[in-house]
Amino acid sequence: MKLFHYDEVELEKAEAGAKDTYVRWLITRKDGAKKFAMRLFELEPSGNSPFHEHDWEHEVFIVEGDGTVTFPNGDEKPLKPWDVVWIPENEKHNFKAGENGLKFICLIPYVKRPLGD
Amino acid sequence: MKLFHYDEVELEKAEAGAKDTYVRWLITRKDGAKKFAMRLFELEPSGNSPFHEHDWEHEVFIVEGDGTVTFPNGDEKPLKPWDVVWIPENEKHNFKAGENGLKFICLIPYVKRPLGD
Numbered sequence: 001m002k003l004f005h006y007d008e009v010e011l012e013k014a015e016a017g018a019k020d021t022y023v024r025w026l027i028t029r030k031d032g033a034k035k036f037a038m039r040l041f042e043l044e045p046s047g048n049s050p051f052h053e054h055d056w057e058h059e060v061f062i063v064e065g066d067g068t069v070t071f072p073n074g075d076e077k078p079l080k081p082w083d084v085v086w087i088p089e090n091e092k093h094n095f096k097a098g099e100n101g102l103k104f105i106c107l108i109p110y111v112k113r114p115l116g117d
Numbered sequence: 118m119k120l121f122h123y124d125e126v127e128l129e130k131a132e133a134g135a136k137d138t139y140v141r142w143l144i145t146r147k148d149g150a151k152k153f154a155m156r157l158f159e160l161e162p163s164g165n166s167p168f169h170e171h172d173w174e175h176e177v178f179i180v181e182g183d184g185t186v187t188f189p190n191g192d193e194k195p196l197k198p199w200d201v202v203w204i205p206e207n208e209k210h211n212f213k214a215g216e217n218g219l220k221f222i223c224l225i226p227y228v229k230r231p232l233g234d
Contacts, residue, residue: 001210002203003186003194009201016147026201027176033203035226036153038176051157059144059155061197061222062122063180069120077120082180084126084143086119093118105178109152110229 017050036109043097051094055099059107060085066098134167155227160214168211175200176224183215
């Protein structure tokens with residue numbers, strides 16, 4: 001078992017295509033997590049992730065700040081703390097910070113497909 | 118894609134063995150999540166989960182309140198918001214709320230084992 005505060009994990013620049021966006025990989029394979037990873041994204045007020053899609057899903061919980069999430073049809077919906085976002089695989093999306101910046105937990109799978117129920 | 122506030126999800130009594138502990142299943146198979154589920158646990162100040170173990174892991178992020186997590190050897194460590202807890206499968210653990218209650222995100226896998234890297 002491991003217990004630590006989020007700020008003990010290095011803040012890294014997020015992937016190419018993201019602007020003023022940083023990530024902490026909180027729980028990963030290095031900890032022995034073999035099925036899914038927990039990341040904390042931190043967007044500055046000017047920050048956004050790319051409007052993109054990929055073949056893995058996101059499970060998101062907004063912890064601080066404000067901003068928007070963009071739906072596949074281009075609609076932008078406002079975000080506030082304790083909002084939940086479920087993004088299935090292959091659905092286009094991005095996140096944009098508002099004037100207070102935006103911080104959210106975002107989990108991704110390590111497995112390609114489930115083994116069945 | 119789905120966007121909703123956490124309080125739109127029903128607050129249910131948690132499993133037998135837990136005291137004054139409630140859970141919201143935020144993202145589940147019903148949403149199409151096939152690999153892992155996101156739950157929000159809400160413990161009243163008098164609340165605790167059972168000191169137990171099982172063959173699935175937990176990825177936990179503390180969002181509000183205070184309390185403790187118990188390690189397999191019985192040590193109780195204090196928790197505060199934005200703490201992260203990684204509990205591998207088959208490690209004994211429980212959570213106890215402090216005087217402010219305790220709310221945390223807890224993710225569990227739907228898959229029995231990974232398909233490999």
